[in-house]
Amino acid sequence: MIGLRRALQLLLGIVAAVLSTQLLADSARTSATEDIRQLYHSTWTVRDGAPVGIWRIAQSTDGFLWIATNSGLYRFDGVQFTKFRPAEGVALLSENIIALFAPGTGGLWLGYQFGGISFIRDGKITNYPAAGIFASSSTGFLELKDGTLWTSTGQGMARFVHNQWQQMGPEWGFHGRSVFRPFLDASGTLWAYNGKTLQYLPAGEHSFHDTHIEGKFWGLLADRPDRIWLAGEYDLVELVRVHDGSWSLYPTHVDFSPGFAAQARDGSFWMASDQSGVFRLPAPLPSPSVPVSRGLLENFAAKDGLTADVSIQVIRDREGSMWVATEKGLDQFRPAALSSVAMPLGTNGISLAQDEDGLLVGVKNVRGPSLFRLRDNKLVPIPHSPEGITSIYAEGGADVWLGVTSQLWHMVGSRFTKIPMPEDVNGLPLEIQTMTTDSKGVLWASILGHGTFKLDGDKWTKFKAPDAEHFAVLSIMRDHEGHIWQGFVHNNVAIVTGDTTRTLGPHDGVTAGNILAIAERGDHVWLGGTEGLSYYRNGTIHSILSCSEESIRGVNGIVESADGNLWLNQASGVIFISRDEIAQALADPRHRVTVRLYNYLDGLTGTPVQLRPLPTAIATKDGRIYFAARHELTWIDPAHIASNTIAPTAVVDELVADGHEYLAPSGITLDKGIQNLRFDYTASSLLIPQRVHFRYMLEGFDKSWQDAGIRRQAFYSKIPPGHYTFRVMASNNDGIWSPISAMTPFYLPPTFRQSRYFAALLAAITATLLSLLHKLRLRYATNQVRSRLLERLRERESIAQDLHDTFFQSIQVLLLRFYTATKQLPQDDPARQSYESALKQSELVMREGRELLLELRSEPSREMPHHTTFQQMVEDLQPNTTASLTFEIEGRPRELAADAGREAIKIAREALANAIRHSGASRIEVLLAFSRSHLRVIVRDDGTGIPAEIFRQGHREGHLGMIGMRERARQLGARIEIRRILSGGTAVELLVPAAVIYLAENLPRKRTSYLDLLKF
Template sequence: MRPNKAVVAWLSLCLVLSGWLAIACAAMASDSRDRDIAQFYHTAWTVREGAPGQVTALAQTADGYLWLGTQTGLYRFDGVRFERYRPREGGDFPASSVASLYAPFSGGLWVGFRYGVASFVDGGRATHYSAASGLPSGTMYAIGGTADGRIWGATFNGLVRFDKGHWYPVQKAMGLPGKRARNLTVDREGRLWVATEDALAWLPPGGKRFEVATRAVGRVNRIAEAPDGSIWVAEADGGVRPAWTGKGDPEAAGPVLRLSSAGLLFDRDGALWMPTLGDGIRRVARVGDLAGMAIGAEGKYAQRFVERDGLSSDYASAVIQDREGNIWVGGSRGLDRFRVSRLLPALMSPGATDFAMVAAPGHGVWVGTKNRPLSRVEVTGVTPSALVQPITAVSRDAEGIWLGGPDGIWRLRDGRPEPYTALPYPDYSGVQAVTGDGKGGAWVSINRPGIFHFTEGGWEHDPLPAFPNDPSPLVLLNDRHGWLWMGFARNTILLRKGYGEDDVRFGAAEGLAVGNVTALLENGETMWVGGELGIAAVAEGRVHPIATVGEPLRGVSGLVRDHRGDFWANAAQGVARIRGMDMIRALADPSYAAPVVLFDSLDGLPGTPAQFRPLPTAVVADDGRLWFATTSGIVSIDPADVPRNRLAPPVAIRTISTDAGTWPAGASVNLPAGTERLRIAFTATSLTMPERVRFRYRMEGLDTRWRDAGGDREAVYTDPPPGHYVFRVTATNEDGVENERGASIDVTVARAFYQMPWFFLLCIVLVALLIWIAFLIRLRRIAFQLRARLQERHAERERIARELHDTLLQSTQGLTMRFQAIANRVPPGEPLRVAMESALDRADQALVEARDRVRDLRTHAGESARLDVALRALAEACAAEHTVPVRVTVQAELRDLDALVRDELFRIAREAVHNAIAHAGASRIDVGVRLEGCALLLSVRDDGRGIDDAVLRDGRDGHWGLRGIRERAATVGGAATFTSPGGRGTEVTVHVPLERAFPARHTPFGRWWGRLRHGFRQR
């Protein structure tokens, strides 16, 4: 069941009211100047983390890189990785000991070295200047630029100016007193300040002569401009002091700070940072507080941070503030960063544990512990009270603040603790929870079964018999109706509305699934519940689980709502913020998961929240500030003024690597053929929280969508195909501000020879040739099989012929001879003998015909070399036996004629000639062979009686000559036609395709050989 519209409307009204309160409280937000230096989030990088030592200068270029000048060379830092810089063009640096750095707004970096050398770095190119360029031989102490584009250098031998690739001395020409320029800077109005051994002077914007500000200066190490426009100097022998104010005596701006400072920095908030040579870092939050202060009393205002506090080295020589507001300090052992964390740590005394918090009237919180006095904790400091007894539970109601501990219960009135009562069990060690009953009494939970109520001077104990395992409440809350809410272990809440009414229990059966109940928050008619397994809400007598995006919140031991209506939970993952509208939606819609913003150790959260006591671990102060207790300290945050990084992170592609080598990133890169593993390293110079920078990248031409790289700063591609690609990468900072443009680089992967188009064409040709060769081999094999079958056929014919000759013909011949002998016994002239001799003549004729057939079987065209020779032999035989002239005309080269075609054409010609002699009564027969179009043509023409059309079409019953001719023609892939115009003569024509008649000529090699042979013949 979902909450009804009345509950949602009530919560929405609360959101609106909270928003107005947030606007009112926003004006009370304090800036980072109110922080102590110990309240900044500090990170140190030493040689162990890859940082260089002996840092002498710091600068940040327009691309976001932090540059470190050291005694051993130049380095750059992207927030994650230190990289020694070596220019790709222009040659290596002529010196290694860096004395100064200057990053112009227009881009690039000026590097000043010791002993008269300077270089300008722009991308991968470095331009070097030395004595040949007019640069004096002394050390370049400082470099700066004015608004008119001029570059100035402070050297041991005086002030110099850079113009069109050359350095020019300007000391005397522009009226600057002294011979050495020890330092310089440019103020907000564009004035160039220069300190020499004689004076501190300044040059107006566009001016031609210096004006002396003061001659009372010593050896100046650094010059800095204060927020009020005054000029401060750090002197090697005199300390830090204001040297010029423009209004009168500079001593009125503050005393001399007796510090051996090697640098000065006024940050954006006006705080003064001073690295010292052996005494760590000093910070003055408000330099105005130094006015009128006695010399030597700076310790009251100058905060101190040294090596035992975590500083990489007490010897610090350089300090800058980057564009995101972080303070960077370079020293002898590494690099340090101070940044404003979102969660402000309280300045609790070391060793304090088990923090019991309650909102103090006005602002701040009261904090009780087991081993420190009860104290009022505020953003700027801690004020202890007179109560030194351990405190393990606190609460606040309309009557005041309740305190509970092993020694009893106290009331806090006007900041003074007053004893209220002793515990019912004096030997007990503490109180789990305490809350007022609204009638002057108190409800108390101790580690004994049940709940204890102190009223009218006595204790009442309710053992809560309905609960198994003798539990005691972990948290207590008396709501605005006077109802008592009790949270227990193992998914149990008990609501007691008053005497005479039954308690209402909410447990696992009612849908409560938060584990041990460790936080309760009243908001209108809804009770929000936090536990070890997440968050739930009780509205209209029902339990509603609250889902969140990502990993479920666990270990929620504190739950509060700020003045804007947003919810904050102190959970195991960190401090979680959930928008009020998202929580209301999640309450109304069980399928909705509310988005969560987490603040963890990177935001300044120490340790994890306590899970059992003291509870709760989250408190809203009267001024709207939120306070959270953990196992290692207390932090606070102003929800109306959460620091936010609004700068999009600059993105850069660092290197392109393959198994064959590494290439520096430029506009494009050409990779060799056969690249198996491509690695593209990139970075984003967001220096505040580089751990939370998130990347996404895409290789256009290869990737179809953007890839989420998370915090990884390298993209890997395996076996990229050859081609042209564009690699793009974007980055998002810790607050979700994205650099949508990002960085890109053209990547071209070369083709191997086997990936070239000509290679594919060659492969296609070779494959086609192989297929053709295989086809020819197959044809040759088929031809061989056909020849084998033909030989078998011929052998079978010869066998039949032998059988006919040796058996049937011999037997018939013997029978005829015997019958002749019988006939000879009959007298001549007898009719019987005449009949017998007639039968013998018939038998002789049959024998002749049988012998002809046997001869035909045994003799075939294969015995002749060519078809034309066989046809001429046939013509001669017919002319001799039958006196019928047969004329043979051959108009084709028949040397390569297929053997099977030759045999079949010969048999067709013989059959046609035989038919013309035996049946047509022809007196002339013409046999011709010629090429006609794409076919070999055989024709047999006679002048006999001809054949009827019906016989030509259907054949004659009992005769198979015409059908046999057609079948033989079809056997060799040809066709036979018969014509008998007007019944006079007959012409048999057979067409055989040239591919079938001359297969050797119709292969590529055969055609080439035929043309070659034909050419030789013509010659």
């Protein structure tokens, strides 16, 4: 009997232990935020560029993931794997790296398979060869709370103090030589297995204590001060501090020995297994000494999508992702914003509604009951529900309407009633597109291809919309005032109020296309469709426009939460628009909203719904929002969306100049004549690297930052020589930008053709050519003037000869005859005195004529004209007029060329003589203005002015003065202008180019005046 009693007690104890373990498992799974399969899982294998032969992984302080392999060291930025290449000539001791550690002070420590270690910081390598304590391979590194670095090898342990490694001696009280993977607990105590027992070194002490616990152990995780999870040779064990301060071992029954472990942000315990992938003990972890069995663990192996069953190491990065290194690649597990609900096999259409007991889910193409209630994120079938549900409608109370192919069902509580379809509806099968009830409880149902019907009691009547009868009703909704809203195809909406129907179409501003979703919140109604989103407010309709590259299209589900945020289930995923953006859009229809897209990267799965079941989005009482796709159902909890506050670190990996690579470039000098530059850059945001955005700027060339999007390269071509700095910044998946930019200064030297010397030489050649051109132009202008003067001299000689041979000879004969006749008159004849006086006057005229004739035949005077010549001319003519003559000089006087100067004086004399003879002026002014480009001569009077007819003809009848002045100016290469003054009088202005009028040595030195010569 005693044996039987003991046997029964033992059996009951075993049953109790099993039940308690199962209850713990269920409790853990229920309390955990999500199952391991709900996490977003990404993989990288050799096909994706991942290296083979992974030994260890670690994250450096700048956020990059480093991978130690038997073929070298690799860096991973979430997009590509880059093999480490030293920036300088020092190389790693070996490529077979088996230990890797990233201290909090920065850099990387590496341990090699056959001894020796290395330290890398900023691309520079410090090697510690395989000698002494490093003659054996390193088994691990760790960093104490005071920053002291420790390492272990087959030769013992060493500390890194004052930039030197110091081997731990017997004075430390450690009783072993070969040390395997020491570890730290939560208090900073150092633990190490000495080959026989487990010893520990409290923080701040210099002597190890012995636990006298025998066995080979290595530390995995210290989740609390009184417990350490250890890996034994065959199983997972707990090291627990008991009441007297000593430590005791408690074995588990997980039946495997983890290689590495890490704790996730949610408190769950992840373990790497060399046979079955990765295991996860959900949070909260059981209390110390409580039995832990394999049933508590979640497992994720190759059959679930892990890259291999042999997992080597598991770590948590700074953004919360869990990384698992396997023998075939790399896996990432991270929380997803959206979680999925497991759907029955064969699901092809999901209907959503909410009654008084929670969320109802109708499933199409599932045999048996197809109405489910969601409990703890699992679908629980409702017994006796109809099969093949295509639509559901519930107001939140007890009444639920179910549309089934060619059937309508009414559910109240747990009782289902089949309702006959309208008698005048022909054709099979019949599909109920959408349903609602009016304020009187009458059911409105849109039957595809037949229109909208109303069910009042057991009587069906067809609703006829006056202006929209020929359109198909896709969506329907009752607002808080009792209006029935119906959405049609082709931008048409109907609002039914009692017996009155108001239709809205494209001419009223409806632009959403085929209206698939209608939702109300406050004073506005949302209209979502194939072409976008609109809202109805205060009798008008406006469209919502996006300011980002994410367009709003294919909207089939709308939820505006109580806090004013808007959620849309649409073609490219789920779109979130904040309440602030919505408020601005409602206040200003022209405002373009900023949207946040949730897609497959956030856990959204499934094919978007194109027609039905509708609607595809619903908010539940607990604040979650559910989104239905064709085959999948996902949900999001807006109150618990984690944001990534870790700003990425941007780095410039490489500068490629015309094919020449510069690793980690900084302060380099490029070769001369470089035409094409390429900058390769990246950033250390591993959570969702596909959403890392970049902007860059080449200081000295770009005037502003360039938006690169997700591109990780920048290209420049044919930039001028000079000093430049390339800058790049990055933002993470939540738009947090790196606080500082990565900088790469460099210098592009000029080629000889781009140098200052070449520019100076070119300037000298140009100046010489321009000077030569100037001299040629002067010579040409001088020759032209000389030719014209010689031609005039010949003409003058010809005229003088003709005058002498004809005119003057004839006049002389006439005067002789007149003299003879005068002598025949009596001496006292008064007429004789008059004739003799006329003869004397005639002799003076003849003498003046002979002088003019001699002037025509003589060579031009060599006396140089001067500005005083003009002044003398004015003074000589003053006695011939009662008008006041004034003479004025502007500018610095210059010496005048002989021929051109005399011509200018003659033109001025003629203009002044005309003013004296014809103007009747009281004041005549002569202005002589010297400038760098020309000589200006102005003769201006205040007389009666030139008559309009003479001014129009250009000369006075029988007079050649004006004509002569123009001819002389044209031959001189000058410009002359004769104009009337509005206040009365006439002005004659002569403009002579400097190259013509000035002596060569008096020409001004000008930078651009050569073009002035070409104008004349």
